[in-house]
Amino acid sequence: xxxxxxxxxxxxxxEGKILVADVLIAEGLIQxxxxxxxxxxHNLIDGTGxxxxxxxxxxxxxxxxxxxxxxxxxxTESKAAIAGGVTSFIDMPNTVPNILTVESLxxxxxxxxxxxLANYSFFLGVNGDNIDEVIKMDTxxxxxVSDDGLYFTKKGNLLADNPxxxxxxxxxxxxxxxxxxxxxxxxxxxxxxxxxxxxxDIPAKFHPVIRSTEGxxxxxxxxxDLAKKHKARLHILHLTxxxxxxxxxNDIPLIEKKITTEVSVHHLWFSDExxxxxxxxxxxxxAIKTKKDKEGLLKALLDDKIDLITTDHAPHTxxxxxxxxxQSMSGAPMVQHTLNCMLExxxxxxxxLEKIVEKMCHNPAILYRMTNRGFIRKGYHADLTLVxxxxxxxxxxxxxxYKCGWSPLEGTTFQAKIEQTFVNGNLIYNHGTFKEDIxxxxxxxxxxxxxx
Ligand SMILES: [Zn+2]
Numbered sequence: 001x002x003x004x005x006x007x008x009x010x011x012x013x014x015e016g017k018i019l020v021a022d023v024l025i026a027e028g029l030i031q032x033x034x035x036x037x038x039x040x041x042h043n044l045i046d047g048t049g050x051x052x053x054x055x056x057x058x059x060x061x062x063x064x065x066x067x068x069x070x071x072x073x074x075x076t077e078s079k080a081a082i083a084g085g086v087t088s089f090i091d092m093p094n095t096v097p098n099i100l101t102v103e104s105l106x107x108x109x110x111x112x113x114x115x116x117l118a119n120y121s122f123f124l125g126v127n128g129d130n131i132d133e134v135i136k137m138d139t140x141x142x143x144x145v146s147d148d149g150l151y152f153t154k155k156g157n158l159l160a161d162n163p164x165x166x167x168x169x170x171x172x173x174x175x176x177x178x179x180x181x182x183x184x185x186x187x188x189x190x191x192x193x194x195x196x197x198x199x200x201d202i203p204a205k206f207h208p209v210i211r212s213t214e215g216x217x218x219x220x221x222x223x224x225d226l227a228k229k230h231k232a233r234l235h236i237l238h239l240t241x242x243x244x245x246x247x248x249x250n251d252i253p254l255i256e257k258k259i260t261t262e263v264s265v266h267h268l269w270f271s272d273e274x275x276x277x278x279x280x281x282x283x284x285x286x287a288i289k290t291k292k293d294k295e296g297l298l299k300a301l302l303d304d305k306i307d308l309i310t311t312d313h314a315p316h317t318x319x320x321x322x323x324x325x326x327q328s329m330s331g332a333p334m335v336q337h338t339l340n341c342m343l344e345x346x347x348x349x350x351x352x353l354e355k356i357v358e359k360m361c362h363n364p365a366i367l368y369r370m371t372n373r374g375f376i377r378k379g380y381h382a383d384l385t386l387v388x389x390x391x392x393x394x395x396x397x398x399x400x401x402y403k404c405g406w407s408p409l410e411g412t413t414f415q416a417k418i419e420q421t422f423v424n425g426n427l428i429y430n431h432g433t434f435k436e437d438i439x440x441x442x443x444x445x446x447x448x449x450x451x452x
Contacts, residue, residue, distance in 0.1 A: 004024070004025070004026040004039075004041050004042055004043060005024070005025045005026070005042065005043045005044075005045060005422075005425070005427070006022060006023070006024050006025075006036060006038060006042040006043065006044055006045070007022065007023045007024075007025070007045045007047045007052060007384075007386070008022045008036075008038075008044060008045065008046055008047055008048070009022065009046065009047050009048045010022070010023065010045075010047025010048075010050055010051070010052045010386070011047070011049075011050065011051045011052065012033070012051075012052050012376055013051055013052070013053050013353045013354060013356075013357050014053075014054060014357060014375060014376040014377075015362070015375060015376075016354050016358070017354070018353060018354065021033050021034055021035070022034065022035060022036040022047075023036075023047075023052065023376065023384070024036050024042075025382040025384075025422065025425045026425065027425065028381060028382060028424040028425035028426075029379060029380065029381060029382055029425060030376060030377060030378055030379065030380050030381075030382045030384075031378065032378060033376065033377075033378060045386070045420070047386065049388070050386050050387065050388055050419065051353070051386070051387045051388075051389055052376065052384055052385070052386055052387075053085065053339075053356075053357055053361065053384070053385045053387060054357060054361035054362070054373075054374055054375055054376050054383060054384065054385070055085065055086065055087025055088060055361065055373075055383030055384055055385055055421065055422070055423065056084070056085050056086040056087065056088075056338065056339055056360045056361060056385065057086070057087070057088045057089070057360065057361060057364035057365055057368075057370070057373065057374055058081065058086050058088070058089040058090070058310055058311050058313070058335060058338065058364070059089075059090050059262060059308055059310045059364045059367070059368065060090065060092060060148070060178075060237055060238065060262065060264070060310035060311065060312050060313075061077070061081070061089045061090070061091050061092065061310075061311060061312070061313040061314075061335060062091065062092050062094065062095075062149060062312070062313060062314040062315070062331065063077040063078065063089070063091050063313070064077070064095060064315060065077075065095060065108075065111055065112075065115070066095055066096065066097075066107070066108070066111060067095050067096025067097065068095060068096055069403075070317065070403075071315045071316055071317060071320075071403065071404055072315040072333070072402060072403045072404060073115065073403060074091075074111060074112050074115040074116045074120070075115040075116065075117070076401065076402065076403040077313065077315065077333075077335065077402065077403065078115070078116040078117045078118040078120070078440065079117055079401050079434060079436075080333070080335055080336040080400075080401035080402050081118050081313075081335045081336065082117055082118055082421045082423065082428050082429045082434070083336055083401055083418065083421070083429050083434075084335055084336040084337055084338055084339055084340065084418060085338075085339040085385035085387065085418045085421055086118060086311075086335055086338065086339070087118055087119060087383035087384075087385070087421060087422070087423045087440075088118060088119035088120070088121075088364075088370075088373060088383065088440070088443055089118055089119070089120060089121075089335075090120075090121045090122065090123060090143060090144070090368065090443075091108070091120065091121070091122050091123070092123055092125075092146060092148045092149050093122070093123050093124065093125025093146060093148070093149065093150060094125070094148065094149025094150050095108070098125050098127075098150055099122060099123070099124060099125045100124075100125045100126075100127070100129060100130040101130070101133075102124075102137070105122055105124055105142075108122050109122065109442055112439075112440070112442070113439060113442070114439065115439070116439055116440045117423065117428055117434070117436065117438070117439060117440055118423055118440045119373070119381075119383070119423065119424070119440040119441050119442070119443050120440055120441075120442060120443065121143045121368075121442060121443040121445070122143070123142070123143065123144050123145060123146040123148070123178065124139075124142045124144075124145045124146075125145070125146065125147065125150055126145045126146065126147055126150075126159070126169060126177075127147055127150045127158075127159070128162065128165055131165050131168060131169060134169070134173070135168060135169065135171075135172035135173065138174070139172075139173045139174045139175040140174040140175055140447045140448075141175075141447060142175045143175070143176070143368055143369075143443065143445050144175050144176035144177070144178050144235070144368065145169075145173060145175055145176070145177055145178070146177070146178040146179065146180075146237070147159040147160075147179055147180060148178065148179070148180045148237055149180070149314075158180065158182075158184055159179050159180075159223075160179055160180065160181050160182060160183060160184075160219040160222070160223060161183065161184045161185070161219075163222065163226060166179075166223065166226055167226055167229075167230065169232075170226055170227050170229070170230035170232035170234070171230045171232070173232065173233075174233075175233070176233050176234075176235050176367075176368065177227075177232060177233060177234050177235065178235040178236075178237050179223060179234070179235070179236060179237060180237055180238070180285075180286075181216060181219040181220045181223055181236050181237070181286075182211060182215045182216055182219050182285070182286055183214075183215045183216075183218045183219040183222075184215075186212060186214055186215035186218065187210060187211055187212070187215050190209065190210040190211075190212060190215075191210050194206055194209075194210055198325075200324045200325060200326055200327075201324050201325065202324075202325035202326075203275075203279075203325075204275045204278075204279040204280050204282070204283055204325070204328075205272060205275035205276065206325075207275070207283055207287045207288070207325075208272055208287040208288060208289045208290070210287075211285060211286055211287040213241045213243055213289065213293075215286075216239075216240055216241050216243075216244055216286055217241060217243045217244055220236055220239075220244045220247055221247060223236065224236075224247055224259055227258070227259060228258075228259070231258065232258070233258055234258065234259050234260070235259075235260045235261065235262070235367070236259075236260075236261040236262075237261075237262060237310075237312070238262060238263065238264040238267065238286060238310065238312050239261050239262065239263050239267070239297065239300075239306060240267050240286040240287065240288070240289050240293060240297070241289055241293050241296070241297075242292055242293045242295070242296025242297065242299075242300075243296075244261075245296055245297065245299070245300035245305050245306065246305075248260075248261050248300070248305040248306065249305065250303055250304040250305045254304075254307055254363055254366050254367060255366055257307070260307045260308075260367055261305075261306055261307060261308075262306060262307060262308035262309065262310045263297045263300075263301055263306050263308075263309060263310075264284075264309070264310050264311060264312040264334070265309055265310070265311055265334055265337075265338045265341050265342065266282070266284060266288065266311075266312070266332065266334055266408070267284075267288060267289075267293075267294065267297055268294060268297055268298055268301070268309075268341070268342075268345070269341050269409075270282050270288045270294070270408070271288060271289070271290060271291040271293070271294045272288060272289060272290050272291070273291060274288065275288070278408055280321050280322060280323065280325070280328040281321055281322075281332060281406075281408045282332065282408050283321070283328055283329075283330050283331075283332075284312070284314075284330055284331060284332065285330040285331070298345075298350060298351070301351075301355075301359060302351065302355065306359075307359070307363050307367060308359055308360075308363050308364050308367060309338070309342065309356075309359045309360050310364075311334040311335045311338045312331070312334070313333055313334050313335035314330075314331025314332060314333070315331070315332070315333040315402055315403065315404040316329040316331055316332070316404060317404050318404065318405070318406050321406075332407070332408050333402045333404060333406075333407055334407075334408075334409075336400065336401055336402065336407070337395065337407070337409050337412075337414070338360070339356075339360065339385070339387070339418060340414040340416060340418070341409075341414075342356045342360065343356070343387070343389065343414070343415070343416040344414055344415065344416070347389075347415050347416070361374045361375070362374050362375060368443075368445055369445045369446040369447075369448075370443055370444065370445050370446075371443075371444040371445060371446060372444075373443065381424050381425070381441075382422050382424060382425035383422060383423055383424065384421070384422040385418060385420070385421050385422075386418075386419050386420040386421070387416055387417065387418055387419065388416065388417045388419055389415070389416045390415065390416070391415075391416065391417035391419075392413060392414070392415050392417075393413070393414060393417055394411065394412065394413045394414075395407060395409045395410050395411065395412045395413075395414070396410060396411070397410065419431055423438075423440055424438075424440070424441055426438045
């Protein structure tokens with residue numbers, strides 16, 4: 001049951017403004033924003049000195065459900081997300097089975113309706129195996145199609161490596177096409193060279209040399225050129241290099257862009273200087289690159305060449321990570337700390353609160369054409385995150401909610417704390433405790449190309 005809740009005297013961060021107001025929530029929606037009279041049926045929350053953000057929308061996660069649930073599942077990882085202020089997510093297709101058919105997609109929605117505490121949506125997977133079926137479908141019914149992660153299960157089927165398949169898709173697909181952009185032929189050449197020198201025991205610090213800037217840049221450049229040729233709606237996932245940022249525009253509003261991109265929070269947080277300390281724990285594809293790249297990505301985020309921040313939350317067990325180079329799985333869990341990382345950058349004077357909200361809340365909703373989410377507006381779903389900007393805490397095994405039980409951020413002290421998270425008006429996370437009997441909703445989106 002939804003309750004009537006009045007958050008009083010809270011500092012809203014929304015639509016480029018910061019202001020103190022009261023917010024009334026009832027029936028799952030934001031009913032009123034302003035100075036609001038207290039009524040007997042109101043549950044009161046004192047927001048004095050606290051900041052209220054729209055719930056974070058994470059456009060790229062791998063919650064591992066179905067089929068890889070020893071790493072994480074829709075219940076455990078959505079719980080971790082909510083503790084981190086994330087109220088909605090879009091999950092990638094590289095589960096078992098891979099989500100390559102409408103039937104498997106429907107099944108995933110069904111699992112989520114019984115397990116996910118946050119709101120959810122799912123990409124339809126596309127690779128060499130189902131391309132001919134996908135282009136015959138009414139793709140506008142999907143929030144997006146993506147090849148992300150599918151590469152790992154079938155080598156050679158990565159879209160970025162198959163320009164003919166990519167063109168076929170670009171010419172026929174009506175939805176957003178979100179791709180993992182690296183040129184595998186360049187990566188393989190580099191792998192071979194390092195294997196000759198080090199055998200299987202390649203130090204983690206060479207990961208960004210193997211998965212090089214050249215491999216990313218060439219793939220992204222080619223994908224953008226082909227998308228322009230076919231007027232396709234292309235989204236490049238998890239950008240990692242300063243060089244690639246110059247391939248994107250910032251002279252038109254997001255809603256008009258045909259080519260968009262994102263940065264994942266770990267590519268803003270870590271650099272190659274961290275491989276010595278963390279080794280394979282920070283092995284991601286595409287790789288964490290240099291300090292110059294990290295700074296270039298933040299700059300491009302601030303000047304709007306990069307549209308979104310995602311987590312690419314990709315849990316693996318510690319055993320799966322702590323292997324030699326070729327055996328160690330790529331990816332790591334981040335969803336519980338994504339807002340914390342960005343708020344730490346705010347504390348360091350590197351980004352404003354308004355910009356964080358734009359990139360983590362407003363823009364994902366705009367880019368994926370979501371209905372009534374991503375903003376603190378009257379009539380919108382009450383997805384909200386209450387934050388104390390001055391409450392220090394340290395990431396430790398005991399406070400991790402991931403099923404895999406580890407984080408590359410263990411030992412990191414954050415200055416801000418997420419205190420409460422509302423999902424569809426329900427207080428799901430409240431100072432470390434959860435309401436676990438109310439599940440999230442499938443995310444509605446506009447199937448037409450543009451929204452107002
Ligand atoms: Zn991913």
